[in-house]
Amino acid sequence: MPKILLAGFMLEISSFNPIEYHYESFKIHRVEEIIMSSRGENTEYGGALEVLEAAGCELVPAWHAGGDAAGPLAHADYLRLMDEFKEATKPHAGKIDGVYFRLHGSNGTPEEFDPEGNLLEEARRILGEEVPIVVSLDLHGVLTAKMMTHADAIVSYHTYPHVDFADTGKRTCELLLRIINDGVKPVGVRVRIPAIVRGNELKTETGLFGSQIRYAKELQQNPEVLSAGFLICNPFTDVPELCSQAFVYTDGNAELAEAGALKMANDFWPNRSKMQAELIGLEDAVRKAAGMAGPVALTDAADATSSGASGNSNAIVAEMVRQGYPHTVLAPVCEPSLAQQAHDAGEGGKITAGWGGALDPRYTPLEMEFEVVSLSEGPFELETWIFTQNPGKMAVLRSGNYTIVATERPVMHVDRALFLVNGLDPKNFHSTVVKSPHCEPQFFDDWVEANLNVDAPGATSANLPSLGHTICERPMYPMEPDTVFTPSPERFSRSG
Numbered sequence: 001m002p003k004i005l006l007a008g009f010m011l012e013i014s015s016f017n018p019i020e021y022h023y024e025s026f027k028i029h030r031v032e033e034i035i036m037s038s039r040g041e042n043t044e045y046g047g048a049l050e051v052l053e054a055a056g057c058e059l060v061p062a063w064h065a066g067g068d069a070a071g072p073l074a075h076a077d078y079l080r081l082m083d084e085f086k087e088a089t090k091p092h093a094g095k096i097d098g099v100y101f102r103l104h105g106s107n108g109t110p111e112e113f114d115p116e117g118n119l120l121e122e123a124r125r126i127l128g129e130e131v132p133i134v135v136s137l138d139l140h141g142v143l144t145a146k147m148m149t150h151a152d153a154i155v156s157y158h159t160y161p162h163v164d165f166a167d168t169g170k171r172t173c174e175l176l177l178r179i180i181n182d183g184v185k186p187v188g189v190r191v192r193i194p195a196i197v198r199g200n201e202l203k204t205e206t207g208l209f210g211s212q213i214r215y216a217k218e219l220q221q222n223p224e225v226l227s228a229g230f231l232i233c234n235p236f237t238d239v240p241e242l243c244s245q246a247f248v249y250t251d252g253n254a255e256l257a258e259a260g261a262l263k264m265a266n267d268f269w270p271n272r273s274k275m276q277a278e279l280i281g282l283e284d285a286v287r288k289a290a291g292m293a294g295p296v297a298l299t300d301a302a303d304a305t306s307s308g309a310s311g312n313s314n315a316i317v318a319e320m321v322r323q324g325y326p327h328t329v330l331a332p333v334c335e336p337s338l339a340q341q342a343h344d345a346g347e348g349g350k351i352t353a354g355w356g357g358a359l360d361p362r363y364t365p366l367e368m369e370f371e372v373v374s375l376s377e378g379p380f381e382l383e384t385w386i387f388t389q390n391p392g393k394m395a396v397l398r399s400g401n402y403t404i405v406a407t408e409r410p411v412m413h414v415d416r417a418l419f420l421v422n423g424l425d426p427k428n429f430h431s432t433v434v435k436s437p438h439c440e441p442q443f444f445d446d447w448v449e450a451n452l453n454v455d456a457p458g459a460t461s462a463n464l465p466s467l468g469h470t471i472c473e474r475p476m477y478p479m480e481p482d483t484v485f486t487p488s489p490e491r492f493s494r495s496g
């Protein structure tokens, strides 16, 4: 009965969000909690448990730090987490047969650009060179040489918007069992592509990028191929190895891995200009929406908390106010002081407050007179993703045709959960500000007249050259439009 250690570190950062993420915001799950809360769920652990338990494995949940998406991790807090990880792992040295790591891949601190690589390096140091270690990553992960050096194999999501969490955990642990039981010897090849991308063409069901993923899945039909994937990275995680990457692991067949990764990379590169977001200028978008019958979604991907932004933007509403927008508007904001003021005033109370810009100084506070419609507190659950949201204090505030949902802490806007939990249905508003690049279609796209992708300022703007990367390798498309791609496959193998 193989003994499998499980551990995880999930945080996706935007280097352009000025608010650092702290230890206290992590959900630190230990031992039984990982198992108890994941069985049967659509999460990587849920899929991992299904496979490992069916195979009769003994599970050793060791450590898990679960964050969402945010600004950079505070460096001291990262060091504290690493110490905790080491302490949690040491007792298992020499006693386990394999390791499953659930990682995101786009973590970082102002001083450390590869926390996940370091975690795997530490795991090796503690658990030894011989123990098989497999890793699952988000499709937006930044794969690094250090990760590939210390992991036996990497597996990544095959969907965007992401829906295959459990399937990824399942594939990762099936591969772990093949290493343990069948003695397969993974050899990995990655091809780095100097391009960062965004936009509708990345949707794997309908967009151009879907063909890379379909090819990766096709490769996996070959029993010699252990894992194949394509990471589009989180373009806001400004770290040295930031780029798009194709990767393939095979059972000892480096040529096969190389051919597969090269084909994915070469097929991707000509589409780089089509894989940029089509954005409508802020002024134009508001004017256009004003002329529509509605309902309208105004997507503010630049302030997408699920990609690592602060959620503190008022940019679209500020422009609506400037233009005298004639329709009802529903918009979220993470603004601790506004949520607090509303709670102090109580339901039915009246307050005058400037909102937006308290966390992220790129926004100018917008002063409005509000009536406090309702008050609540978290946590709440998302509509389909298994990520409990901890908004702290929440308040629904109304000012004329504007309804603002203020939260004390950032929450994800990948669906309508924040609105619904506060008794608000976006269908009852002419316009809704959606702070997420893409939502599953049933949430907005299926019923709105239009979803306008607005070029507003923010830490996760899809207008990538506007962000000001300073750390990733250059030249990089689209910052340097003339960037040349010279494919250079890199091989990694732990069996020599």
Ligand SMILES: [Zn+2]
Binding pocket: 138, 139, 140, 162
């Ligand atoms: Zn992702």
